[in-house]
Amino acid sequence: MNIDVTNCDKEPIHIPGKIQSHGFLIVIDANGYIKYHSENIVNYLNDLPANLLGTHISTIEPIIGKNEPPNFINHLITLGKSNGFEQTNPFNTDLRGRPFHLIISQSADYYLLEFESARSDSNTDVQRTIGRSISEMLVDKNLQNLLNNSAIQVKNVIGYDRVMVYRFAEDGHGEVIAEARNAELPSWLGLHYPASDIPKQARELYKKSLTRLIVDVNAEPSAIITDADNTQVLDLTDSQLRAVSPIHIQYLKNMGVASSFSISLIYKQELWGLIACHNYSPRYIDFRSRESAKLIGQILSSALEFRQDEENQQVMDRYKSAVDQLSRLMLKDSSIEFALTAHDISVLDVVDAGGAVLMLEENVIKIGETPNDDQLKELVNWTKANVIDSLYYTNRLSGIYSAAEAYKDVASGVMISTLSRELDEYVFWFKPEQLEVVKWAGNPEKPVETDVEGNRILSPRNSFEEWSQTVTATSANWTNEEIKSVIRLRSEIAYALNQKAGAIRLLNEKLKQAYEELDTFSFTISHDLKNPISAIKSYAQILMRDKELKPQAMKALERINAGADKMNNMIQEVLEYSRIGRSELILSDLDPTSMIAEHVRELSLIYEVDPAVVTIRNTPPIKGDPVMVSQVFANVISNAIKYSKKASPQQIVIDATVDDREVVYTISDNGLGIDIKHLPRVFELFNRMDNVGDIEGTGVGLAIVKRIIEKHRGKIWVDSELGKGSTFYIAFNKA
Known part of the structure; x- marks a missing residue:
């Protein structure tokens, strides 16, 4: 693939076809036959043939594990598939009297067998020093001090010349926010780097592989060979030895960096940043030491999440x-x-x-x-x-x-x-203008060169001298907490207006007119659409009885039949929505305990889940129409169950709080969640989220729920985060 200015973020870095040369690779299929291997295997085992393709791994097991029992690699793979390869990696072996690590991972139907030296260049025993370093790292509760301590401790552990904590912004560009370095090196603290320096596909790989080592930028990578008739591309996403993008290698050379090591920092399952380590001479860190360093990243990620959540919670409580x-x-x-x-x-x-x-x-x-x-x-x-x-x-x-x-x-x-x-x-x-001077490590626009054929080729930046840019006409970002706060306030204002506004308000007149039009529309679709839909369904069912129908025609008729059923359901729900406006409330004192428990039992059967995934806590009495209130709980609990089915473990909690004004029920799940940009429209008619996929629904249920609650002079709102689940709040007046 030719990498140019238009497709840098599409460079297939997960399938480079090469590995770094500080180790070698053998790839076997499920039956143990070698399908790929790196050319440099002869540099480590010079008495083996240069081409091992088609050979069974058992024939070379005595060489790569001379003290191991027969078929030991198959046993390691079986154990790794059962318990996870992180439990078996690394396996200590011996090659020609030198200790090596065997690291096994899976790639599609193949198994990667990677061999690396078990000895680092450094004399520091990373595994012994890791505990003390983590204690030193976490000594300060202040977030910035935590990051500063982390950079210092990582440098002490792995001994690289420069260690940086590098944070990604929303647009993908990064900033050095903490640093530990050798005294003779200039500081890069506060420098920004454009998103193209670490493009999107690289950031995605950092989420999957939490450490990444580049031993020597000047070392020639070793090609991976396979049979000429094998067209399957080998995915090296989980490989330790995966070769590096030539653009990134040149980028490091331009910086004067000979070796790099990174540890991913994850916040809420997304890439928050990196602990980026640079050395100005080649450096090798063995697998066990890298895993110990990864532990630093995981602990720092947890500490970051805790500190950040603590700060966010304080802000949310204030709002x-x-x-x-x-x-x-x-x-x-x-x-x-x-x-x-x-x-x-x-x-x-x-x-x-x-x-x-x-x-x-x-x-x-x-x-x-x-x-x-x-x-x-x-x-x-x-x-x-x-x-x-x-x-x-x-x-x-x-x-x-x-x-x-x-x-x-x-x-x-x-x-x-x-x-x-x-x-x-x-x-x-x-929000006022927030003038900001952004200090870039060189001009963020990557230079472009033209090759002999006139193609515009991307060239990694050569200059990293500080380049300042003043950002104007921009304010501080609006945070998720601020957005949720405004959504909640809007709901409270609407509720107060409905409580206090008289019939003279134009809004109420428009609502009344809209309800009347909806009633007319509802009756129209009931009479004018139901009959032809029934006819369509009947004709489709008659045609489906024809035994000579081709499968493709039968499939089309089945889809027509299913579509007719779906339209009938939608019509029925629109009619139900309309009826709520005309129905009279029959208020009584209700104890929702048995009502909620019955809904949980029935819905668990419908959606085939264990009722134990639903935890029912406090269920205080309320005042309302029994039929309508039952419909509210059935709808919200149903959504919680069906939209959290893929969560593992699935968890739904039903609870309530009581104060002197109202009873507020909460129904929480850990399911798909709702994108914050969709929160203001959650209760609108026919509104469904983009992420629901093929989960059944018409987009009417929550609109019905909101209309019922408003008819009870109550309130309903939702707090949700995409991929984390939702909490619906239903407030009933005590008076």
């Missing part, structure tokens, strides 16, 4: 407290806008912003630093014309809306919560 206080004030004060802006706690406190504007009931109230009235009026017009979602945010407003350049000092970042587009009711939050 939650502000929203809770505003919620109480809105229900207590006669004016909602007064409640949101006139107290010690205001809308400005639900995020970290420099200013906020509330537009409600034809009032415009400004807090903190904001654009002026004329600028706000133009911004509202732009918002109405360009912002579709109920929640919108950016940290580069002037890059999208050029008029904002005039007030970028107070509003480079904006978050907009739309309360009513028709009534021009919004909440705006503004």
Whole structure:
């Protein structure tokens, strides 16, 4: 593959066809026959033939394990498949009187047998010093001090000339945020490196292989040979010896680096950064020492996650407290806008912003630093014309809306919560410009060279002299915690408006009109669509009785039949949604305990899961319509079970809290979760997330649940994280 400026991030670095030359590779199939091996095997075992392809591994086992019992490699593979190869690696063996490590991993249907020296270049016993180093590393609770200590301790353990903690930003570029180095070396602390230096596919490999050693950038890699008729490409993702991209090798040479070693840092199952180690002469670290170093990375990753979660929780608690206080004030004060802006706690406190504007009931109230009235009026017009979602945010407003350049000092970042587009009711939050001087390690634009055929070829940067760039018209990013806080506040404002607003409000009139139109639509689809759908289904079933139908035709009829069933279900759910608006509430005192337990039993049978995956805790009494409340619990519990089926172990918790105003039930799962950008639309009709795949559903259930809860004058909201699960909160009034 020719690597140029257009496809650097597509370079197939997991299938290089070569290995680093400080070890050798043998690849066998499930029957033990050699299908690939590295050319340099003769450098280690010179009495073997240069070509071992087709040979059974048992014929050379006496050479690569002279003191081992027959068939020992097959036994190691069997044990590794059962318990994980991390339990068997490395296997100590002896080659011509030299201690070697045998490391086994799987690649598709093949097994990689990698042989490396069991002795490092360094005299430091990494495994003995690791415990003390980890203790020193964790001595300080401050996050930055933790990173500084980690760099120092890793340098003490492996002895490389320079050790850096390198953190990735959202766009993939990285920054050196901690460093330990030899005194004669210049500092790289604070330098930024473009995303193309470690492209996307390389970052993905760092998530799978937590350590990566490059012994000598000047050593020639050894090719991997196979039979001419073998067209299967050998995937070396899990290989220890996998050769390095020629671009990256040249990049290291341009930096003057002879050897590198990296340890991945993982946060929430994503690549947070690297402990990147550089040496200016070749260095080899044996497998056991690398595994010990990997332990440092895993412990630091856990410590990072704990420290970061602790900081995030403090921020979330602060935001939650502000929203809770505003919620109480809105229900207590006669004016909602007064409640949101006139107290010690205001809308400005639900995020970290420099200013906020509330537009409600034809009032415009400004807090903190904001654009002026004329600028706000133009911004509202732009918002109405360009912002579709109920929640919108950016940290580069002037890059999208050029008029904002005039007030970028107070509003480079904006978050907009739309309360009513028709009534021009919004909440705006503004973040000021955050001037930042980014110090790059050389110009971040990689130079381009032209080859003899005129192709533009990517050339690794040669200059790493500090290159400064001033970033303007950009604010601090809006965090996930801020986004969730605003979503919660919007829900509380809507609830307060519904509680206090009279029939004269235009919004209620529009809702009434929409409900009437929905009723008409519901009856129309009931009468005008159900009959033809039934006819389609009947004709399809008649045709399916024809024994002479071809399989392809039968499959098409089955899909028609299934589609008719799905449409019937959707019609039925739309009718149910419509009926809720017309149904009268029959309020009574309810004890949901048996109701919830019965739903769990039934839904466990339907979705074929063990009822024990659902933990039922506190279930205090509530006041509500028995039929409708049962429908709410059935729907939310059903979603929790079906969207967490792939979790291992699957965990669902049903609990509740009680205060003087309301009973709040929570239903939590550890399933697919919801992308934060979809949270504002979770309860909309026919809205389904992108990640649900083929899981059954019509996108109506949660809309029905929300309508029932609002009919009970209650509240429902959700907190979710993609890949981590969801928690639904259902609040019932005690009065």
